[in-house]
Amino acid sequence: MKIVVNGEAAEIRAATLSELLGELGYAEAIVATALNGAMVRKAKRNDTPIAEGDRVEILAPMQGG
């Protein structure tokens, strides 16, 4: 299925947000997630299905001023 991850098109097999993180190499990483513009808490990732055309944001701590 085709979705958009961090602004880039991706072809994925995952059915949920947590599966998506595993599939794309984020396993065990400290990240925050949003689906279609709304934050999805870590505890909700297992129950959050991914659908065709979804926009996912995966953010991590970064340098800032």
Next chain:
Amino acid sequence: MDAMTSTTATADPVEFYGTRVTSRLLLGTAQYPSPAILAEAIRASAAEIVTVSLRRESGVARSGQSFWQLIRDLGVKVLPNTAGCKTVKEAVTTAEMARELFDTPWIKLEVIGEDDTLQPDVFGLVEAAKILTRDGFQVFPYTTEDLIVADKLLSAGCEVLMPWGAPIGSGRGLNNPYGLRSMRAHFPRVPLVVDAGVGVPSHAAAAMELGYDAVLLNTAVAKAGDPVKMARAFALAIEAGREGFRADPMETRDMAAPSTPVMGQAHFG
């Protein structure tokens, strides 16, 4: 930090939302030549609070993970920002994600109104501050020196105000000392932090001499030829400015007044 600095700082702590710190320098973590220099600069600055952000992470490079490990190893408190957000929705969503990621209710709230100056959109700022404080956040708003905006931010629940010295990254210092002095006078009990635009240590000292409680800066240290030395220079300047303020400076005057006694001066003519 050396004995002189730590001794005086201990006697004069500052409090943000009930959290007491001894260093009045809040340091940004961006744009350093290397992670090692960043870590060394934070140590040299003696800062106890550093700003961080959150950005898209690559599942391959995972660069955010090593950065976060470096910050955690330093044992400093983090103040996440909403840098780059231009709408209330963006800022609020970013704040929510930062709270989960960094496990802190603190948020340096930026709602940027314009690209050339990175000037705060104060209307969006007040609206976002209301939403976030209602949701339990402890908001550090990046604002201007406008007194009415400041009042509205306080009414929204902010307990700290962070007016700009000059546009972010400009290094111009305090563009409006009168406005900053006026803000200090209007809100004598609110912790006030000059945030942004500071270029050299004397700018930071000047902010402290105005009675500001702290200074937040990033580029001035990160882009210095020797960031570690500059970090220490800022720590000393902020300490000196604060002590100068507490020492109650003399009044300025237009005409000269001899400092050496006139009485008893010899006459040779």
